[in-house]
Amino acid sequence: MADMKRMAGRRVLVTGGAGEIGHAVARRLADEGAAIALLDIDRDKLDAVADRFAGQDVEITRHVCDVTDAAAVADTVSAIERHAGPIYALFNNAGYQGAFAPVHQYPGEDFARVMQINVTGAFHILQAVSARMVATGGGAIVNTASMAGVSGPPNMPAYAASKSAMIGLTLTAAKDLAPHAIRVNAVSPGFIGPGFMWERQVEQQAAADSPYYARDPATVADQMIASVPMARYGQLEEIAGVVAFLLSDDASYMTGTNLPIAGGGQ
Numbered sequence: 001m002a003d004m005k006r007m008a009g010r011r012v013l014v015t016g017g018a019g020e021i022g023h024a025v026a027r028r029l030a031d032e033g034a035a036i037a038l039l040d041i042d043r044d045k046l047d048a049v050a051d052r053f054a055g056q057d058v059e060i061t062r063h064v065c066d067v068t069d070a071a072a073v074a075d076t077v078s079a080i081e082r083h084a085g086p087i088y089a090l091f092n093n094a095g096y097q098g099a100f101a102p103v104h105q106y107p108g109e110d111f112a113r114v115m116q117i118n119v120t121g122a123f124h125i126l127q128a129v130s131a132r133m134v135a136t137g138g139g140a141i142v143n144t145a146s147m148a149g150v151s152g153p154p155n156m157p158a159y160a161a162s163k164s165a166m167i168g169l170t171l172t173a174a175k176d177l178a179p180h181a182i183r184v185n186a187v188s189p190g191f192i193g194p195g196f197m198w199e200r201q202v203e204q205q206a207a208a209d210s211p212y213y214a215r216d217p218a219t220v221a222d223q224m225i226a227s228v229p230m231a232r233y234g235q236l237e238e239i240a241g242v243v244a245f246l247l248s249d250d251a252s253y254m255t256g257t258n259l260p261i262a263g264g265g266q
Protein backbone atom coordinates (compact mmCIF):
# COMPACT_ATOMS: atom_id res chain seq x y z
CA MET A 1 0.00 0.00 0.00
CA ALA A 2 2.85 2.36 0.82
CA ASP A 3 3.94 2.02 -2.81
CA MET A 4 1.13 4.51 -3.54
CA LYS A 5 2.58 7.99 -3.99
CA ARG A 6 -0.41 9.96 -2.75
CA MET A 7 1.79 12.59 -1.09
CA ALA A 8 4.23 13.21 -3.95
CA GLY A 9 5.27 16.86 -4.05
CA ARG A 10 3.62 17.62 -0.71
CA ARG A 11 5.33 18.76 2.47
CA VAL A 12 4.00 17.47 5.80
CA LEU A 13 4.79 18.87 9.24
CA VAL A 14 4.84 16.11 11.87
CA THR A 15 4.87 17.30 15.49
CA GLY A 16 6.03 14.89 18.13
CA GLY A 17 8.07 13.72 15.17
CA ALA A 18 10.71 12.13 17.39
CA GLY A 19 8.13 9.98 19.14
CA GLU A 20 6.93 6.55 18.17
CA ILE A 21 3.72 7.43 16.38
CA GLY A 22 5.26 10.54 14.81
CA HIS A 23 8.16 8.52 13.46
CA ALA A 24 5.89 5.80 12.07
CA VAL A 25 3.66 8.35 10.36
CA ALA A 26 6.67 10.24 8.94
CA ARG A 27 8.00 6.96 7.56
CA ARG A 28 4.69 6.09 5.92
CA LEU A 29 4.23 9.58 4.44
CA ALA A 30 7.82 9.61 3.16
CA ASP A 31 7.19 6.23 1.52
CA GLU A 32 4.19 7.88 -0.17
CA GLY A 33 6.40 10.62 -1.58
CA ALA A 34 6.01 13.41 0.98
CA ALA A 35 8.71 15.84 2.05
CA ILE A 36 8.82 15.74 5.84
CA ALA A 37 9.38 18.48 8.44
CA LEU A 38 9.90 16.76 11.80
CA LEU A 39 9.26 18.88 14.89
CA ASP A 40 9.93 17.87 18.48
CA ILE A 41 11.12 19.34 21.78
CA ASP A 42 13.69 16.56 22.27
CA ARG A 43 16.76 17.33 20.15
CA ASP A 44 18.53 14.01 20.73
CA LYS A 45 15.51 11.89 19.87
CA LEU A 46 14.77 14.12 16.89
CA ASP A 47 18.28 13.66 15.53
CA ALA A 48 18.11 9.91 16.07
CA VAL A 49 14.81 9.64 14.17
CA ALA A 50 15.82 12.01 11.35
CA ASP A 51 19.12 10.16 10.95
CA ARG A 52 17.18 6.98 10.22
CA PHE A 53 16.01 8.57 6.95
CA ALA A 54 19.60 9.30 5.87
CA GLY A 55 20.65 7.92 2.52
CA GLN A 56 17.05 7.48 1.42
CA ASP A 57 15.31 9.43 -1.26
CA VAL A 58 13.42 11.60 1.24
CA GLU A 59 13.52 15.35 1.76
CA ILE A 60 13.54 15.76 5.53
CA THR A 61 14.12 18.75 7.80
CA ARG A 62 14.30 18.75 11.61
CA HIS A 63 13.01 21.45 13.94
CA VAL A 64 13.54 21.63 17.69
CA CYS A 65 10.55 23.50 19.08
CA ASP A 66 8.41 23.52 22.22
CA VAL A 67 4.78 23.60 21.06
CA THR A 68 3.76 25.39 24.27
CA ASP A 69 5.77 28.44 23.15
CA ALA A 70 3.54 30.31 20.67
CA ALA A 71 6.33 32.59 19.43
CA ALA A 72 8.68 29.64 18.85
CA VAL A 73 5.94 27.80 16.95
CA ALA A 74 5.27 30.83 14.74
CA ASP A 75 9.00 31.23 14.06
CA THR A 76 9.44 27.54 13.27
CA VAL A 77 6.50 27.42 10.87
CA SER A 78 7.68 30.49 9.00
CA ALA A 79 11.26 29.18 8.89
CA ILE A 80 10.04 25.90 7.35
CA GLU A 81 8.10 27.78 4.70
CA ARG A 82 10.97 30.18 3.99
CA HIS A 83 13.73 27.59 3.73
CA ALA A 84 11.92 24.46 2.56
CA GLY A 85 8.58 25.47 1.06
CA PRO A 86 4.85 25.53 1.81
CA ILE A 87 3.38 23.07 4.30
CA TYR A 88 0.57 21.15 2.59
CA ALA A 89 -0.35 18.84 5.47
CA LEU A 90 -0.03 18.73 9.25
CA PHE A 91 0.07 15.80 11.65
CA ASN A 92 -0.54 17.60 14.96
CA ASN A 93 0.63 14.89 17.29
CA ALA A 94 3.00 16.05 20.07
CA GLY A 95 1.63 14.91 23.39
CA TYR A 96 2.25 14.00 27.01
CA GLN A 97 0.43 11.28 28.97
CA GLY A 98 0.65 12.98 32.37
CA ALA A 99 0.63 11.52 35.85
CA PHE A 100 -1.53 8.60 36.96
CA ALA A 101 -3.71 9.36 39.99
CA PRO A 102 -7.43 9.61 40.73
CA VAL A 103 -8.99 12.98 40.18
CA HIS A 104 -9.18 13.86 43.90
CA GLN A 105 -5.43 13.32 44.26
CA TYR A 106 -4.17 14.40 40.84
CA PRO A 107 -1.28 16.92 40.99
CA GLY A 108 -2.56 20.31 39.85
CA GLU A 109 0.75 21.32 38.28
CA ASP A 110 0.76 18.24 36.12
CA PHE A 111 -2.86 18.87 35.06
CA ALA A 112 -1.78 22.30 33.83
CA ARG A 113 1.24 20.84 32.04
CA VAL A 114 -0.83 18.21 30.23
CA MET A 115 -3.32 20.84 29.08
CA GLN A 116 -0.49 23.18 28.07
CA ILE A 117 1.16 20.58 25.83
CA ASN A 118 -1.81 18.59 24.54
CA VAL A 119 -4.31 21.41 24.07
CA THR A 120 -2.65 24.84 24.04
CA GLY A 121 0.41 23.49 22.21
CA ALA A 122 -1.78 21.73 19.64
CA PHE A 123 -3.73 24.98 19.20
CA HIS A 124 -0.52 26.97 18.61
CA ILE A 125 0.54 24.56 15.86
CA LEU A 126 -2.94 24.36 14.35
CA GLN A 127 -3.25 28.13 14.29
CA ALA A 128 0.19 28.86 12.82
CA VAL A 129 -0.05 26.18 10.14
CA SER A 130 -3.67 26.76 9.17
CA ALA A 131 -3.04 30.50 8.77
CA ARG A 132 -0.37 29.61 6.19
CA MET A 133 -2.67 27.06 4.52
CA VAL A 134 -5.37 29.73 4.18
CA ALA A 135 -2.79 31.89 2.40
CA THR A 136 -1.56 29.08 0.14
CA GLY A 137 -5.02 27.82 -0.82
CA GLY A 138 -5.72 24.69 1.21
CA GLY A 139 -4.38 21.64 2.98
CA ALA A 140 -5.14 18.73 5.27
CA ILE A 141 -4.70 18.33 9.01
CA VAL A 142 -4.88 15.34 11.34
CA ASN A 143 -4.90 15.91 15.10
CA THR A 144 -3.94 13.08 17.44
CA ALA A 145 -6.71 12.68 20.03
CA SER A 146 -7.16 9.38 21.92
CA MET A 147 -9.82 6.89 22.96
CA ALA A 148 -9.08 8.32 26.42
CA GLY A 149 -10.91 11.45 25.28
CA VAL A 150 -14.17 9.55 24.92
CA SER A 151 -13.83 6.68 27.40
CA GLY A 152 -12.28 8.45 30.42
CA PRO A 153 -9.79 5.86 31.68
CA PRO A 154 -9.31 5.78 35.46
CA ASN A 155 -6.38 7.75 36.92
CA MET A 156 -5.92 9.87 33.78
CA PRO A 157 -8.12 12.95 34.35
CA ALA A 158 -5.77 15.42 32.70
CA TYR A 159 -5.01 13.26 29.69
CA ALA A 160 -8.69 12.38 29.15
CA ALA A 161 -9.72 16.04 29.44
CA SER A 162 -6.97 17.11 27.05
CA LYS A 163 -7.92 14.58 24.41
CA SER A 164 -11.64 15.46 24.68
CA ALA A 165 -10.51 19.02 24.08
CA MET A 166 -8.56 17.89 21.03
CA ILE A 167 -11.74 16.36 19.60
CA GLY A 168 -13.66 19.61 20.19
CA LEU A 169 -10.85 21.63 18.65
CA THR A 170 -10.95 19.36 15.60
CA LEU A 171 -14.71 19.78 15.15
CA THR A 172 -14.61 23.57 15.32
CA ALA A 173 -11.46 23.88 13.21
CA ALA A 174 -13.10 21.71 10.54
CA LYS A 175 -15.95 24.20 10.29
CA ASP A 176 -13.75 27.29 10.43
CA LEU A 177 -11.35 25.99 7.80
CA ALA A 178 -13.70 24.21 5.35
CA PRO A 179 -14.34 27.49 3.44
CA HIS A 180 -10.56 27.64 2.89
CA ALA A 181 -10.27 24.13 1.42
CA ILE A 182 -8.58 22.81 4.55
CA ARG A 183 -9.79 19.49 5.96
CA VAL A 184 -9.34 18.78 9.68
CA ASN A 185 -9.81 15.31 11.17
CA ALA A 186 -8.71 13.52 14.31
CA VAL A 187 -7.54 10.00 15.03
CA SER A 188 -8.15 8.34 18.36
CA PRO A 189 -5.73 5.52 18.99
CA GLY A 190 -6.58 3.03 21.73
CA PHE A 191 -3.86 0.80 23.16
CA ILE A 192 -0.85 1.04 20.85
CA GLY A 193 2.29 -0.91 21.46
CA PRO A 194 4.83 -1.95 22.14
CA GLY A 195 6.50 1.31 23.08
CA PHE A 196 7.04 4.03 25.58
CA MET A 197 3.40 5.03 26.18
CA TRP A 198 2.20 1.43 26.41
CA GLU A 199 4.91 0.40 28.88
CA ARG A 200 4.48 3.56 30.93
CA GLN A 201 0.71 3.22 31.03
CA VAL A 202 0.83 -0.39 32.16
CA GLU A 203 3.40 0.38 34.87
CA GLN A 204 1.67 3.52 36.08
CA GLN A 205 -1.79 1.96 36.19
CA ALA A 206 -0.34 -0.90 38.25
CA ALA A 207 1.27 1.61 40.62
CA ALA A 208 -1.88 3.76 40.92
CA ASP A 209 -3.41 1.37 43.47
CA SER A 210 -6.92 1.62 41.99
CA PRO A 211 -9.82 -0.83 42.00
CA TYR A 212 -9.67 -1.04 38.21
CA TYR A 213 -6.30 -2.66 37.66
CA ALA A 214 -4.05 -5.24 39.30
CA ARG A 215 -0.86 -4.24 41.08
CA ASP A 216 1.60 -5.85 38.69
CA PRO A 217 2.20 -4.53 35.16
CA ALA A 218 1.99 -7.89 33.38
CA THR A 219 -1.52 -8.48 34.73
CA VAL A 220 -2.52 -4.89 33.88
CA ALA A 221 -1.36 -5.51 30.31
CA ASP A 222 -3.57 -8.62 30.17
CA GLN A 223 -6.52 -6.67 31.61
CA MET A 224 -6.15 -3.94 29.02
CA ILE A 225 -5.86 -6.38 26.12
CA ALA A 226 -8.88 -8.31 27.45
CA SER A 227 -10.96 -5.14 27.06
CA VAL A 228 -10.21 -5.00 23.32
CA PRO A 229 -12.51 -7.06 21.05
CA MET A 230 -9.63 -7.73 18.66
CA ALA A 231 -7.65 -9.01 21.68
CA ARG A 232 -4.37 -7.25 20.91
CA TYR A 233 -2.85 -3.81 20.97
CA GLY A 234 -2.49 -1.84 17.76
CA GLN A 235 0.76 -1.49 15.84
CA LEU A 236 2.32 1.84 15.00
CA GLU A 237 1.88 1.12 11.28
CA GLU A 238 -1.86 0.74 11.87
CA ILE A 239 -1.97 4.37 13.02
CA ALA A 240 0.26 5.49 10.16
CA GLY A 241 -1.99 3.96 7.51
CA VAL A 242 -5.08 5.77 8.79
CA VAL A 243 -3.28 9.11 9.12
CA ALA A 244 -1.85 8.76 5.60
CA PHE A 245 -5.36 8.08 4.28
CA LEU A 246 -6.84 11.12 6.06
CA LEU A 247 -4.07 13.40 4.78
CA SER A 248 -4.44 12.12 1.22
CA ASP A 249 -6.96 13.04 -1.46
CA ASP A 250 -8.60 9.64 -0.89
CA ALA A 251 -10.25 11.39 2.09
CA SER A 252 -11.18 14.47 0.05
CA TYR A 253 -14.79 14.57 1.31
CA MET A 254 -13.91 13.93 4.96
CA THR A 255 -13.60 16.65 7.53
CA GLY A 256 -14.61 16.98 11.17
CA THR A 257 -14.32 13.25 11.87
CA ASN A 258 -12.63 11.50 14.78
CA LEU A 259 -11.62 7.99 13.73
CA PRO A 260 -11.11 5.40 16.48
CA ILE A 261 -8.14 3.10 15.86
CA ALA A 262 -8.70 0.78 18.76
CA GLY A 263 -9.52 -2.77 17.67
CA GLY A 264 -13.16 -2.20 18.60
CA GLY A 265 -12.27 -1.22 22.17
CA GLN A 266 -12.76 1.88 24.23
Ligand SMILES: NC(=O)c1ccc[n+]([C@@H]2O[C@H](COP(=O)([O-])OP(=O)(O)OC[C@H]3O[C@@H](n4cnc5c(N)ncnc54)[C@H](O)[C@@H]3O)[C@@H](O)[C@H]2O)c1
Pocket (backbone or CB within 6 Å): 015, 016, 017, 018, 019, 020, 021, 022, 039, 040, 041, 042, 045, 065, 066, 067, 068, 093, 094, 095, 096, 097, 117, 121, 144, 145, 146, 147, 188, 189, 190, 191, 192, 193, 195, 196, 197, 198
Ligand atom coordinates in the same frame (compact mmCIF):
# COMPACT_ATOMS: atom_id res chain seq x y z
N1 LIG B 1 0.94 5.36 22.19
C1 LIG B 1 -0.35 5.28 22.52
O1 LIG B 1 -0.82 4.27 23.04
C2 LIG B 1 -1.26 6.45 22.26
C3 LIG B 1 -2.64 6.25 22.35
C4 LIG B 1 -3.49 7.32 22.10
C5 LIG B 1 -2.97 8.55 21.77
N2 LIG B 1 -1.62 8.72 21.71
C6 LIG B 1 -1.13 10.06 21.36
O2 LIG B 1 -0.26 9.93 20.25
C7 LIG B 1 0.66 11.02 20.25
C8 LIG B 1 2.06 10.48 20.07
O3 LIG B 1 2.37 9.62 21.17
P1 LIG B 1 3.48 8.47 21.11
O4 LIG B 1 2.85 7.22 21.50
O5 LIG B 1 4.21 8.54 19.83
O6 LIG B 1 4.39 8.94 22.34
P2 LIG B 1 5.88 9.49 22.38
O7 LIG B 1 6.12 9.91 23.78
O8 LIG B 1 6.78 8.48 21.75
O9 LIG B 1 5.82 10.79 21.42
C9 LIG B 1 5.38 12.05 21.86
C10 LIG B 1 6.38 13.08 21.34
O10 LIG B 1 5.90 14.40 21.66
C11 LIG B 1 7.04 15.17 22.01
N3 LIG B 1 6.66 16.32 22.83
C12 LIG B 1 6.20 16.30 24.11
N4 LIG B 1 6.04 17.55 24.55
C13 LIG B 1 6.38 18.38 23.53
C14 LIG B 1 6.41 19.79 23.39
N5 LIG B 1 6.07 20.60 24.39
N6 LIG B 1 6.81 20.31 22.20
C15 LIG B 1 7.17 19.49 21.16
N7 LIG B 1 7.16 18.14 21.25
C16 LIG B 1 6.77 17.60 22.42
C17 LIG B 1 7.92 14.21 22.81
O11 LIG B 1 9.27 14.65 22.89
C18 LIG B 1 7.75 12.92 22.01
O12 LIG B 1 8.77 12.75 21.05
C19 LIG B 1 0.44 11.77 21.57
O13 LIG B 1 -0.38 12.91 21.32
C20 LIG B 1 -0.30 10.75 22.40
O14 LIG B 1 -1.08 11.36 23.40
C21 LIG B 1 -0.75 7.70 21.94
